[in-house]
Amino acid sequence: MLQNKKILLAVCGSVSFYKAYEILSSLKKLGADVYVMLSDGALNFTQVQSFQALCDHPVLSSQTEDWHNGIGHMGYSRMDLVIIAPASVNTINKLAAGICDNVFMETLIASSNVPLIIAPAANNRMLEHFSTVNSLSLLEKNGAIIIEPVRKTLACKDVGKGGLADVNSIVYAAQRAILTDRFYQDKTVVVTGGPTEEKIDDVRTITNLSSGKMAKALADAFYFLGADVIFITSVDFEVPYKVIKFDSSFGLQSALYNQKLKKDDIIVMAAAVSDYIPNKIKGKLDKNEIGDILNLKFKKAPDIISGVTDNKIKKIGFKLEVSDEEALYNARNMLKEKNLNAVCLNVLGNTVKFGGDNTKITFMTEKTKIELKENSKREVALEIANLIKVYV
Missing domain, CATH: 3.40.50.1950 (Flavin prenyltransferase-like)
Structure with a gap:
């Protein structure tokens, strides 16, 4: 670096x-x-x-x-x-x-x-x-x-x-x-990161395996480049820029929507948001009453990034896939359906692992597809920030 x-x-x-x-x-x-x-x-x-x-x-x-x-x-x-x-x-x-x-x-x-x-x-x-x-x-x-x-x-x-x-x-x-870059000096960059936790009852949650490391690397990169960084995260990190904590999808949504952003500011949506949220049960589930099988009802989670409708703000999404076959197709759809300026695609495999320190990203816009080589998340984050500067 x-x-x-x-x-x-x-x-x-x-x-x-x-x-x-x-x-x-x-x-x-x-x-x-x-x-x-x-x-x-x-x-x-x-x-x-x-x-x-x-x-x-x-x-x-x-x-x-x-x-x-x-x-x-x-x-x-x-x-x-x-x-x-x-x-x-x-x-x-x-x-x-x-x-x-x-x-x-x-x-x-x-x-x-x-x-x-x-x-x-x-x-x-x-x-x-x-x-x-x-x-x-x-x-x-x-x-x-x-x-x-x-x-x-x-x-x-x-x-x-x-x-x-x-x-x-x-x-x-x-x-x-x-590393300060004049391009980022007057910009606010909001980075979201970490998993959401959705309550099943008052003592249990459903979550995912996101470590928040990539989001933290991105927030660091934008800070190093001179941006005013706001890091909305569910994982605790010691950093010198502004941090807002969340736990659930609704907490993340509230924190993001409360940010006052101006023209050409940037949102990087790297948080791992639940697709579905359980209907929370008041109190504590009683296994003696439930028996051998627990059935839960879920509702669709809010599409948080799509709710940011100000076209003057640049929106970058992250897409995790488990198969190469449909990864590019799904990323292209995400780009259009959510009205994003760019998508960072990664496919779970030997390089991309939950909690890993290295990653491999395909950076996509409407007109470009750039495959970044496997590298540390810290270095990849800087590459992404520079690609945003050039292509977004």
Whole structure:
């Protein structure tokens, strides 16, 4: 996802410095080419060698600066993204004032044309001081992305908003900073995902085997590309964008229909919605009264996506089939009958499995049929988002 993207991870002096190891590892797993720079404050907590063990490049610090070997502020400023995590109050205020009194600050100042993420970590009173507040505001006005610290019991035993943000939040922000596409920046994308649960009685439900992983990958992809994402899901996920929970078909319908969308916004209907809903029995079924065979009555579930009739909104549907023979025919019918702009077809088999991490999709519009190769759901989701940009 971040293949060949050069990222500089700048680590300041903080007791949360150890989380920088996790950030470094996570970015590398996404394919990023990560460089590391340590402030003098960070060197009070750790050593160059500990980061060098995880990094594929020499670690830049006041101890290792070497102009002859290209380990200096200009070489390490030529990046696709700079992340300061944890960011100390000292570095935040120096950066806002443009102070270059060491190689760490020289490198940050030289990176002025590079996207910047700042994840502060310090005592809450230091972060709330007017100088720090003004510095963060100034940096944000000039394009820096500020990842808000979290409230916790700090190392000094004070309780306040000063802990380094969750590593996943920082990594999400890094992907969004690098992958943002102008096409998606002003758009709201609603993604639905997960199975519906329909009540049989007050203690039993009927559901399906959807894991919600593909929907989550899609919501992530649109977020990384810069969209304002609303994820309507029945499965719990920790994500940095808006999440609305549902359980039943009617809950999903209500959540979707309550969204205020504008022209060219997008709905991606990836939720696995029940085709039929049982007539709920009040209370609890009594097996002693029912006997050996339970008969249930079902009614047809609402056709939720067809109920979105605003033609200015782009609608993308998902179609799961169990046989190749009728899959394309059924997907074509779905495209027309539900007035969709595109259908993502997948056929259950060796690649497409419930709960799997890989998938294989055929992307279809009225005029196109594009078969995507088997890949991780994360990569396929990005491909789908790019196909929507081109063909929808």
